[in-house]
Amino acid sequence: xxxxxxxxxxxxxxxxxxxxxxxxxxxxxxxxxxxxxxxxxxxxxxxxxxxxxxxxxxxxxxxxxxxxxxxxxxxxxxxxxxxxxxxxxxxxxxxxxxxxxxxxxxxxxxxxxxxxxxxxxxxxxxxxxxxxxxxxxxxxxxxxxxxxxxxxxxxxxxxxxxxxxxxxxxxxxxxxxxxxxxxxxxxxxxxxxxxxxxxxxxxxxxxxxxxxxxxxxxxxxxxxxxxxxxxxxxxxxxxxxxxxxxxxxxxxxxxxxxxxxxxxxxxxxxxxxxxxxxxxxxxxxxxxxxxxxxxxxxxxxxxxxxxxxxxxxxxxxxxxxxxxxxxxxxxxxxxxxxxxxxxxxxxxxxxxxxxxxxxxxxxxxxxxxxxxxxxxxxxxxxxxxxxxxxxxxxxxxxxxxxxxxxxxxxxx
Ligand code: PLP
Numbered sequence: 001x002x003x004x005x006x007x008x009x010x011x012x013x014x015x016x017x018x019x020x021x022x023x024x025x026x027x028x029x030x031x032x033x034x035x036x037x038x039x040x041x042x043x044x045x046x047x048x049x050x051x052x053x054x055x056x057x058x059x060x061x062x063x064x065x066x067x068x069x070x071x072x073x074x075x076x077x078x079x080x081x082x083x084x085x086x087x088x089x090x091x092x093x094x095x096x097x098x099x100x101x102x103x104x105x106x107x108x109x110x111x112x113x114x115x116x117x118x119x120x121x122x123x124x125x126x127x128x129x130x131x132x133x134x135x136x137x138x139x140x141x142x143x144x145x146x147x148x149x150x151x152x153x154x155x156x157x158x159x160x161x162x163x164x165x166x167x168x169x170x171x172x173x174x175x176x177x178x179x180x181x182x183x184x185x186x187x188x189x190x191x192x193x194x195x196x197x198x199x200x201x202x203x204x205x206x207x208x209x210x211x212x213x214x215x216x217x218x219x220x221x222x223x224x225x226x227x228x229x230x231x232x233x234x235x236x237x238x239x240x241x242x243x244x245x246x247x248x249x250x251x252x253x254x255x256x257x258x259x260x261x262x263x264x265x266x267x268x269x270x271x272x273x274x275x276x277x278x279x280x281x282x283x284x285x286x287x288x289x290x291x292x293x294x295x296x297x298x299x300x301x302x303x304x305x306x307x308x309x310x311x312x313x314x315x316x317x318x319x320x321x322x323x324x325x326x327x328x329x330x331x332x333x334x335x336x337x338x339x340x341x342x343x344x345x346x347x348x349x350x351x352x353x354x355x356x357x358x359x360x361x362x363x364x365x366x367x368x369x370x371x372x373x374x375x376x377x378x379x380x381x382x383x384x385x386x387x388x389x390x391x392x393x394x395x396x397x398x399x400x401x402x403x404x405x406x407x408x409x410x411x412x
Contacts, residue, residue, distance in 0.1 A: 016379075178211075189341020
């Protein structure tokens with residue numbers, strides 16, 4: 001008789017975006033005449049840039065010829081991509097990494113979800129709240145999160161990020177073994193200035209804490225003093241793992257490619273406290289057994305964004321989305337909403353009027369104007385009273401959504 005992993009049974013049956021889709025479908029059935037505009041789910045809408053397409057076509061042609069055909073690739077990723085990452089994403093910021101510290105993957109979700117496998121199940125964890133749900137759910141699956149009590153997991157340290165603390169999480173006053181930080185942040189769209197990130201690295205070094213730093217949206221940073229990588233902070237190479245993704249940087253949500261950085265000095269200790277284990281080796285061991293690798297075609301596609309044309313084209317798309325963010329930020333602010341984020345990230349975090357709860361406001365907006373948002377509480381308890389809007393839509397849809405919301409408020 002096979003016994004089930006009962007930790008899975010603690011997870012809520014519904015995924016946030018499935019709940020939203022269900023409600024939106026119900027609305028569409030009863031309102032077939034309304035063209036629904038989705039500013040909800042965080043998927044991109046613009047096509048891959050020409051440099052990427054060209055590289056993919058070329059890679060397919062290579063696969064078609066015996067002399068250039070590729071089978072299983074190197075487990076950590078092809079050298080051409082890992083070298084391009086080191087040279088383009090890190091060296092210009094004064095960060096020196098070895099290509100062997102880079103693990104190419106199929107996107108950041110897999111690695112942010114799986115990284116917990118190489119550390120003990122009973123480590124304590126800390127998350128900023130609200131947060132990208134994968135960090136919590138993956139810890140629930142292995143029992144690390146504990147049990148759900150009043151909407152909070154018993155073994156998770158929640159660090160609220162709200163308008164009251166300007167979305168700057170407070171450093172815990174006790175030791176936490178592993179801390180997830182995500183900057184620029186999904187869902188709030190807010191960022192952490194260098195001085196604040198320094199405090200986290202100091203905390204991690206002082207407390208022997210492992211930081212799991214998700215920089216999936218770093219390409220959207222516009223301001224100078226905002227770190228793109230945690231390794232811009234001295235000491236971080238000893239205590240932090242960084243996750244990056246081409247999904248939002250270059251529209252790879254359908255192609256699938258990203259990477260994880262595990263510097264050679266990042267370690268975790270054995271239970272008896274006698275030995276420090278190199279996590280780069282451990283992750284390599286894990287990946288070579290369980291990870292199928294990223295296709296050659298996807299890795300060639302990713303490498304193309306580091307060419308001069310690729311860089312320019314990717315930037316144009318990011319500017320397009322950030323243009324949407326600006327339009328939405330200005331429009332909503334002018335309507336009297338309190339709006340956060342959207343300056344260095346493609347997400348706007350909007351306070352609901354008069355403290356309306358976030359699911360209620362989601363429904364009000366859907367039924368009044370056919371615009372879909374994401375209720376903030378879906379990202380954690382501190383998301384209550386907020387909604388998330390994404391800037392990944394088409395320009396015309398963003399403008400139309402703002403026009404409809406303005407009309408609605410005028411009538412209300
Ligand atoms: N990390 C954050 C914070 C995200 O918002 C997302 C996607 O929405 C991911 C990671 C996963 O990205 P992917 O698996 O597409 O690389």
